[in-house]
Amino acid sequence: MSLKKLSEHLNLSQTTVSRALNGYPEVSEKTRERVQKAAQELNYSPNARAKGLATGRAHAIGHVIPVSTQHEMVNPVFGDFIAGAGSAYSKAGYEMMISLVDDQQQEKLYRDICARRNVDGIIVHGPTMNDPRIGLLTELDMPFVVHGRASNVDIPYSWLDTNNSRAFRRATDFLLDLGHRRIALLNGLEFMDYAFRRRESYASALQKRGIALDPALMQSTEMTEINGFLSASEMLSMDEPPTAFLTSSMITAIGVRRAIQAAGLEMGKDVSVITHDDDLGYLKNGHDVPIFTATRSSVRAAGVRAAELLLRLIANPTTGPQHEIIEAELIIGTSTGPAPQHP
Amino acid sequence: MSLKKLSEHLNLSQTTVSRALNGYPEVSEKTRERVQKAAQELNYSPNARAKGLATGRAHAIGHVIPVSTQHEMVNPVFGDFIAGAGSAYSKAGYEMMISLVDDQQQEKLYRDICARRNVDGIIVHGPTMNDPRIGLLTELDMPFVVHGRASNVDIPYSWLDTNNSRAFRRATDFLLDLGHRRIALLNGLEFMDYAFRRRESYASALQKRGIALDPALMQSTEMTEINGFLSASEMLSMDEPPTAFLTSSMITAIGVRRAIQAAGLEMGKDVSVITHDDDLGYLKNGHDVPIFTATRSSVRAAGVRAAELLLRLIANPTTGPQHEIIEAELIIGTSTGPAPQHP
DNA sequence: AAAGTCATTCAAAGCGCTTTGGAGATACTT
DNA sequence: AAGTATCTCCAAAGCGCTTTGAATGACTTT
Structure with a gap:
């Protein structure tokens, strides 16, 4: 089901149908309802690629996960972070695109992702000291939020971190x-x-x-x-x-x-x-x-907030870098007690 | 950097540049090299959305992760499975798209994903008995591989499972x-x-x-x-x-x-x-x-193999459903011993 | 010398959507 | 009654790529 077919079916132009579905005011309420009903019935969802091409926005966020080749290990917190971020994205109508990359060829992958334009922003995982990705993404002019911080990086950038x-x-x-x-x-x-x-x-x-x-x-x-x-x-x-x-x-x-x-x-x-x-x-x-x-x-809450922060950044590109710090609570369990006294 | 600019820069038509980069034979080797060199230097990567629109393939695979709203929990094996699958995708030049969905609105999400056409195939996670997703995806004609199996589903489908x-x-x-x-x-x-x-x-x-x-x-x-x-x-x-x-x-x-x-x-x-x-x-x-x-x-190996299976299925749409079963090894540790004798 | 082949290259159409710049109809002024 | 504003709607251009069909020129063949 394409916009063309849907508009033919309704005896309307593609313009009107598109506007009706996207909430533009130049469409009578009666028409809008008719269009929405038909779209529902015929299970019409706009082709994401075409929409992206036309609007210049991918409605997708990239997560680049560093996978060290030596360890072949994925950080176990990753699943929960993703779960948090994912729920924020789906509320906002965004997709989540995940790329794995081993430490060696980070730069190339980031450059490619930016050139290919199929994400509107990136979450940077696992920052290291002096992390080179921050400079690179700034230079490439791609909105991003770092989960964590990078000591010794002195250009401004957006991050969200636990204290x-x-x-x-x-x-x-x-x-x-x-x-x-x-x-x-x-x-x-x-x-x-x-x-x-x-x-x-x-x-x-x-x-x-x-x-x-x-x-x-x-x-x-x-x-x-x-x-x-x-x-x-x-x-x-x-x-x-x-x-x-x-x-x-x-x-x-x-x-x-x-x-x-x-x-x-x-x-x-x-x-x-x-x-x-x-x-x-x-x-x-x-x-x-x-x-x-x-x-x-x-870390799940961190995922939610990092995603929300990035989406805000994308929506308002003029606001400068944003920071968010999350305080950890100290909870007392049974694993601690006074130091044993030595005679 | 777009194809248009690149071709103007080279004094060639977009056709020729596109063909040179995609390995078509109707281009002289000399021209191809010149084009490839320029593309490299100018860091040209084709816009994925435009390419997808033109070719009809998204070069992306969707993973739909069920998140039970009650438990708010992501299966911990998920990270490793994704890591395996992701490495297979990046080798093949595919992206990985992840959607979270709570059990309630599964059907709608699957329908949307298929209508929006931004994935070429789907990996189905966490199959249940009588899983309705299998019938749905078959009806929607979207290639998919199930990680696991669904008892009581009698239509044929592709799966990969541990025994x-x-x-x-x-x-x-x-x-x-x-x-x-x-x-x-x-x-x-x-x-x-x-x-x-x-x-x-x-x-x-x-x-x-x-x-x-x-x-x-x-x-x-x-x-x-x-x-x-x-x-x-x-x-x-x-x-x-x-x-x-x-x-x-x-x-x-x-x-x-x-x-x-x-x-x-x-x-x-x-x-x-x-x-x-x-x-x-x-x-x-x-x-x-x-x-x-x-x-x-x-489970990481399962991820690799499931991804490869799905990519094969997409490449050869005529082959019927495929199955792969993985045998677990029984490894002996120190946690087992003879049953204690009772006097 | 004319006709046929082959290797290169190109112009233009098309993928499915959004958006610009009107146009026609209706309602409101004067 | 004509003039103006307001609603609705539309045709067509454009997003960046691939691909079709055709053109060009060089080289053979007759």
């Missing part, structure tokens, strides 16, 4: 207040900007209390259950093991819990654990009482 | 061979076809050995850590608790492990656990030795 610094400072302080002095950090890969920020604020919180950093208590790996288990097991078998762990994801924390139990210790009593919790749908942190004390920030 | 029946029969038999008689099943929601199949084969394996089904040992929930923990805790406190668990996902199994430990029991000795393992990137089942005995089948 990782604040969250990890609070978490570290919380453990310090409980008397912990040997606090381990199981961080994500630190070329990722958020991981870099988390380490910085962990470090500064310790130093503010005059506690020297111990590199043996700081790990930076992919955030998997196994890595949490391995790192924690190793640290727990040290001469002076940590009394608390600060981890970057629920999955890592689950690995830490396993290591604690394997070492014959009790979580929340012998060893405390705080984790960041992205509030993933399939990985709820307990039901009534949270299991892990955690800094919680819904 | 869930075989996997769960083997897993159940494995536990039976170890002497277990009270085997619990923590299944996914059973309106999903794969969950239905899994239960059927679990049940038939038990019955084949003359063991009556105990409804108290069969749960069907969303596959979360919490649900695994809650179901297992409840069952372990029964008068006659199960000596083994069969779970539908690693995440559930992790919850079961927690319940076992919380009950003061040892996994692999007091209680055995077998799980299905989708081989997700961020949830590896151990490193050298698997933690859980599991039926393993990479």
